[in-house]
Amino acid sequence: MLASNSHAQNSEVLTIAASPVPHAEILEFVKPILAKQGVDLKIKVFTDYIQPGVQVNEKRIDGNFYLHQPFLNEFKKSHKNDLQVVIAKVHVEPFAAYSNKYKKLADLPNGATVAIPNDPSNSGRSLLLLAKQGLLKLKDPNNISATKRDIVDNPKNLKFKELEAATLPRILGQVDLALINTNYAIEAKLNPVKDSLFIEDANSPYANLLVARDDNKDRPAFKKLAAVLNSAEVKKFIQERYKGAVLPAF
Structure with missing residues (x-):
């Protein structure tokens, strides 16, 4: 028990905003994998498309996983900033x-x-x-x-x-x-x-993205999360759970 507590205390906390389905479900799947790599993944679920981006900009959350590139482009225009950067493409949700x-x-x-x-x-x-x-x-x-x-x-x-x-x-x-x-x-x-x-067919510019801020994009925890989200385990999870309703983008 003591070793377990020590491991938890030494973990790097990473808080990610996500839509409930499939984003938060995918993050829940990778959470135990990341825990073994020393990352304590906190998942904050949102049901709208604005607050996750706003709270990342305000440094209340480390990053988000809910949007695609065209939405991110529009968000940056409407909020007059360019703070957020793409860390990884994860999946496509055919519209x-x-x-x-x-x-x-x-x-x-x-x-x-x-x-x-x-x-x-x-x-x-x-x-x-x-x-x-x-x-x-x-x-x-x-x-x-x-x-x-x-x-x-x-x-x-x-x-x-x-x-x-x-x-x-x-x-x-x-x-x-x-x-x-x-x-x-x-x-x-x-x-x-x-x-x-x-x-939509699979040829879509709307891959859903893991996004960080420019000031924290190089954190080791983000690199570990990006690698796991683009892993064979996650590809298999997406294919088996969503059966074509969600497609891996990597």
Whole structure:
């Protein structure tokens, strides 16, 4: 017992902010692996997409694991700072569209109401996915920052509702179609592979990232966490637990 306490006291504490699923679940999986390497991983779970970044900037948390590069770019712009740096790419959550009313995309009626996330990077991601399905045309079909102003053709006269990403599963029955981030879909017991009308392919610029601040990115604990998150054990865990709903990005 004494040796165990001594080991705990000598551990380097690393606090990481994460979304509940799959991010926090992956971190819980690696926590005992890191403990053997002298890292005491503390996981702080958030259900929104803003506070994890804010608290890292304010040095209340060491790093975060919940966002992708387009979201990080927008976060840095809106918060007028460039403090956060990417340590590792971990996984891709293929973005997907769901409906409680229609079983096939062909059944989606003219004038359908489509709910999309209201943060700039994920709303752009939604529009790109809709364009790939032929539901609309964008001025630039490769612009990941596209907004509704970039729609040049909307043949079905789709009507858009922009809402906080976390609320989208809860309002699925109130709209015709909702484009939902996979972490929130999984929490709501939706399987992106089986339950969606359409889904992104694996060629995605939206790999989820482990992020640190520039002033702590070289800490040994971060390097150990990054190495474990990109390990064969984590790849196997992701493949077996999420069965295609989450894909390793390494």
